[in-house]
Amino acid sequence: MGDAQTAVALFGAAGYTGLELVKLLARHPGVRLACAASDGHAGKLVGELASGPDGLRFVTADEARRIAAGCSVALLAVPPEPAKALALALREAGVRVIDLSHAHRATAGAVYGLASLFAGEVAGAQLVANPGCYATAVITAAAPLVRHGLVGGELFVSAGSGVTGAGRTADEAMSLGEMYGEVRAYKVLRHQHVPEIELALGRVGAGVRVVLTTHLLPVARGIFATLTARLARPASSAELVARFREDYAGDPTVSIAETPEEVSLRRVVGTNACRIGVASDERGIVVVTAALDNLLKGAAGQAVENLNLMLGYPRMAGLEHLARHA
């Protein structure tokens, strides 16, 4: 990795994802966090909000743009509109960009940074669109089925997220008073993540139609997804587990459980893992469950994987201290 650390700029540093990035980059052996931008917290010590580099203070986005011009890579943990503008300016300045918003996820100019599937493209990318948390869970869980032509008909996905998935904002609907004991569906049939998922799966195998229903769960962190479909051809649970294990052999972030029941949300929170279980029955139905931490594997952790791929570092550099499971 050499002695010199690569300078990295971070925008949107005080959101939930931004703070996770601060913590991860502070421990990364090959990276130096050159600036952490947050207009709302500019001037404040980063260490007041997260275990970041000693003495580093938040700067304004304007100041961060000047600093970023001298960096190798910039990470954007900001909403889509500012992300578009920042990406344009930074790319013009020759800075490589990882955008964690959904601004570039369906655009031709960006590489889709699902690290387990498209590592090769990410390595040479100038602009990486970091996948969303639902998309990471669903694509990772569905890819082996799609690759081996196993999905007959639609892929029905029911998935739930902890409230940090909605970002760090003042919203009465997200208050503990409103969310205690609550479960509800949101964006039903409004498909925000579906095009991204269908596009990525279409590169793995024959096109599949995805029906995704997302839910808000009364937990702070994590995504749990349950995929169900009719099998295109008979495949036993054992065969499916074997296929999934082969497909993800050597992947440091994906592990395949013996059964769908073994996948536990609690045990992936705090890790960069995506845990997956698969089974089928005699009626030709397949069920896949998948769980990951929405702020790590579903956002900041995968962004660091992509950063490593871009810089030629080992994929798990800076991530190894995370628990493999709780």
Place this chain on the structure above:
Amino acid sequence: MGDAQTAVALFGAAGYTGLELVKLLARHPGVRLACAASDGHAGKLVGELASGPDGLRFVTADEARRIAAGCSVALLAVPPEPAKALALALREAGVRVIDLSHAHRATAGAVYGLASLFAGEVAGAQLVANPGCYATAVITAAAPLVRHGLVGGELFVSAGSGVTGAGRTADEAMSLGEMYGEVRAYKVLRHQHVPEIELALGRVGAGVRVVLTTHLLPVARGIFATLTARLARPASSAELVARFREDYAGDPTVSIAETPEEVSLRRVVGTNACRIGVASDERGIVVVTAALDNLLKGAAGQAVENLNLMLGYPRMAGLEHLARHA
């Protein structure tokens, strides 16, 4: 309702469902709780565990069988095996029985007590099989689709339950330490409730195949179910909402929301309501969400509905004090 109260016997009175029945029957204007059986708590005042009738003490199951012989109806909130034996003995003694276990749910000799659909049969029944909590949610949510021939292909259901659904037992897996922030699937493709659901729906319309994945959620109470299917023919969201509202017009326990997103688990907990939302999209997909309190509408509350139907009382007698929503 007359002055004389009908004597009712309760077995399994100290479990989660049993205690809900104690509380409901204590307020019921037409019913007198003649005995509350619990071998583990025999001798103890019922009022120590729940707001029951003053002075009533738990009795052993043996003692309760003697008392029950003089009752009109017995409610069984015990596991399936003792429920079978009790039902046999009580029926021989001429006592009508409501069995809340799954012992009689698929048997010819019992009426399936899904009160919103089969009220007529329940009225004259000697033995009522009270539906399970998942089954109540799924059947109530799916019945209009099935009745109007709208389901094309399988009905995919993803549903979650609070931990009281597993009963009141010492189980490390249900401890708050294990369940905090947890979500996991269980009994995947093992279909315990599926035959019950398919059987009931088969009486409403043409047979439909149900794929049910159940999950444990980190809440105490409630069932939330999300049903997804391909529509057999085009139907707009507005049309679906209208159909559902017509089908449940006048039902005091079912309410149809404007959209699937409006269905809130928290707002049905503590009520005897089943709240349902439905929508479709231009790709021909229909999504139905449903929520209910697993111990009330999913167990004790519906048992009281059935009791009322059997005794000729208004269906909501003894249930009106429950909040319509939180």
Place this chain on the structure above:
Amino acid sequence: MGDAQTAVALFGAAGYTGLELVKLLARHPGVRLACAASDGHAGKLVGELASGPDGLRFVTADEARRIAAGCSVALLAVPPEPAKALALALREAGVRVIDLSHAHRATAGAVYGLASLFAGEVAGAQLVANPGCYATAVITAAAPLVRHGLVGGELFVSAGSGVTGAGRTADEAMSLGEMYGEVRAYKVLRHQHVPEIELALGRVGAGVRVVLTTHLLPVARGIFATLTARLARPASSAELVARFREDYAGDPTVSIAETPEEVSLRRVVGTNACRIGVASDERGIVVVTAALDNLLKGAAGQAVENLNLMLGYPRMAGLEHLARHA
């Protein structure tokens, strides 16, 4: 109670406490909710937010003032500043007022509505200051100790509240993401409730100094308070339990447990009860625990008690449907 129902006006109807009042008043046999004011929800059906009277819609505060002029009593569930102005105007119009804010809790012109202690004064009051939730728990728990001269030195109180105690607002700090697994102290040594508590206890016995530390707990509802003090003279646990039971004999809202450990927050939520336990040791220390639902006994429920006292209704009219315990 007669046939004619007493007209009551409610201001601040869409907050957590306001909605509880809507639900309670809707079931009250002697009261008719003449208007429910909420500028933010004016025009909307009350029934969309809570089980209120059929067809009633929220009105603006201005409109409610006109309607209230024809009512016997107005309930103010608004912040202190508007409460002061409203109380002044309504009193001039001859309307009796129950103010649930802290605006009038330490003023000479108002009766302090701790219903278990000062029922006699409330009956004839024109303006009742409804006690705060912490104050209700602490005063009720401490009164027997103070009355019998048992407190030697300060009364140290550590108490925690669910997040609905902070009202229904958009506040990032109250989001489930921030509050999950969280406990923290607030307003330490800043005594907002202490004068109110010391004043009320000073009317029960010799003055006592109260040290109160309040905490935010990761639950939606409830207050749990632990009081500790040096005993002024020896008193066994049995003696203390007996004293507390004598003092609260006949009170329909206070129950004394066998021990402090028996007091359970979960079992008072949803009730209008204050549950109390007391014990002492051989070193001369006394510990009292108390629990109540902050929105019911700690706010809306006690307001209805006060309303009943003012109108000559039974103290629990409109409250009897609430569970005695969960």
Place this chain on the structure above:
Amino acid sequence: MGDAQTAVALFGAAGYTGLELVKLLARHPGVRLACAASDGHAGKLVGELASGPDGLRFVTADEARRIAAGCSVALLAVPPEPAKALALALREAGVRVIDLSHAHRATAGAVYGLASLFAGEVAGAQLVANPGCYATAVITAAAPLVRHGLVGGELFVSAGSGVTGAGRTADEAMSLGEMYGEVRAYKVLRHQHVPEIELALGRVGAGVRVVLTTHLLPVARGIFATLTARLARPASSAELVARFREDYAGDPTVSIAETPEEVSLRRVVGTNACRIGVASDERGIVVVTAALDNLLKGAAGQAVENLNLMLGYPRMAGLEHLARHA
């Protein structure tokens, strides 16, 4: 630290504390986990329950005793009775022992391993009694007050713990169904931890009497303690903060907040930190709040600190990957 790793044996490896030790020791640069004993899980891969050393399997306690005889140190995460027997046998075999149970906390033959206060004695100890989680929080929070003679009268402590503090057992009372929304006090005035706390504080300054009330909180992990006392002499908040900071200057595990309100349970969970805040008022009252992770700083983390002190490693060896705060 040299190349050779020190062999360490672990008993009670499959409990909550044991699994935390497995994870910490697996990453410790100077230590090799020679055996992980659990009769219940013997033969099973440790990695199925926690991120432990690859390939290590649980062994029976008998087998572990044989292996431990060749180790430098044994860690006992078992109940007090087996801990006594194991400590006796292992000490005879010349193995140094860290006992995490309370068996040796008040015995003359053991060094009390409150690492922040008694590091010097721990270094040379043959038998270390690792403090309990409540004791660690209370002693650390109270020590500066006691050292500087600031406590006038009793020290009143109200503290709460997450349910993992009760260990990993099947107990209906700890089920999420019973604990959801629950708070209750336990062991009131039964002082189990008080002698341990008073003994340790008596070595820091003049004896102080501690009144401790412990509570069960509806969270998985963490201890939050609130200490209140009359000051023996006037001391401003600023003075107290300064004293606390001086006393803990250089301590890698204790940090002093600006105010008691800043102490957040959520932010210490997952860390080896004890976070403390202190303030006083003009009435001469002092309040100290303290928070720590009951399984880390309150158990396994402090045990590793003690292990490091005994072996001459840096105190934070093997603990540095833990977040400083969340």
